[in-house]
Amino acid sequence: MANPLLQQYIKVTEFLGLTLGPDYEVALHDMTDKNRSIIAIANNHISGRDVGAPLTNVALKILMDRSYETQDYRLHYCGMSAKGKVLRSSTMFIKQNGKLIGMLCINFDDSKYREASDAILKLCHPDRFVEAHVQIDESQFSDKPACPPAVSPESFHNSIGDVAEDAVANELSRLGVSADRLTPEERLKIVASLKEGGIFLLKGAVKDVAAALSCSQASIYRHLAQLKSEVPEE
Template sequence: MDDLMLKHYSILVEFLGKTLGPDYEIALHDIKDPTNSIVAIANSHVSGRTIGAPMTNLGLNVMSDKSYLDTDYRLNYNGISKEQRILRCSTLFIKDENNELVGMLCINFDDKRYVDISNQILKLCHPDKLIEQNSRHSSINSLLQDAETFSDSIVETTASVLNKVLNENNIPIDRLTQEERLKIVDILNQKGIFMLKGAVSEVAKQLHCSEPSIYRYLNKLNKDKSDD
């Protein structure tokens, strides 16, 4: 984003944060540096992030697959806070005159206070066990694989995306074959994780191999794609 656009949207972040209230986090991402993408944030206690936090897994996916070309925003999807609370998230794709992505304005709503109040009311006429069985917050484990996650460092972001890849593909990290490492690096690359500075080093640590090995895998994948 240019300076004028950054100033405009930063004011909007502050305005929305004060207007919507403390249960709504407003975060502005500049995609020029995905490693330190948050340039303005209001009510940061919702996700626990600060200015300079990296792009989320969903943001990296959008940058990688260019899905922003077909839509201007994404509404009402699930996010998971560091405290393992379900957030309702929406993202506006900020584009330039050529329809290319330059930033993202994200609104993350934490309804915990309202759920607590509604549960207290329901407990006046229903057994506690029934409330627990029907609370959507009790089903958080079923949402973890598809939800957006919020990290304040490259280590957290890389670990979060990598753990999802391993779980989805049922790959044990303690005894990986070379083919499995290549597959993991391919998936991570498609998800945009290597847009983050330092991601190669973190992935190498997680996969118990060297950084040159990760670069070799990436070179092989790029060569195979060019041959196709």
């Protein structure tokens, strides 16, 4: 049974989903179960998640950096939809006596509005004119989601294995190597980055990270020990 305060937000989640419409996904997370944190979700076709899905990479990072202690929300960061479309994501931190007990997240897919804008421009001008002369620099708009190459967008998954696999894939891409060609030093760097990102807050993540890195669970625990980290409970 969710915290009574969060129980009230379940109806808020449903209300916001119906009020804002199908381009807005609204998800409610219960922080007492990071592996199955979503307890309510509206318009879930946007991320493809269901009730019982785990925390995202961004939520795990927030837990690690404890930014929720000095902020009440985080606005307009970059997410990625189930269909690979860029989302504008925002999260409100639900606290009780200063303790983070939940997160209310809204993911807005504005792709069809951008497509409509492009189509209108092409009605007025030939495509070549638009491509040559109507180039909008979206970086100048602070309310647009931005995905710098060095920053991974929020990704959405229904299982711990997929969260871990995605996190490892991002690290391998960043290093430009494949799992079977990693040196012990490179693997240690990846484990350190994954730890900083909060992946090991998810129970069972060590097993999934080991599989994604083509190594044993013992190797992951050894790297965590090298980092002087508390070994996650499995």
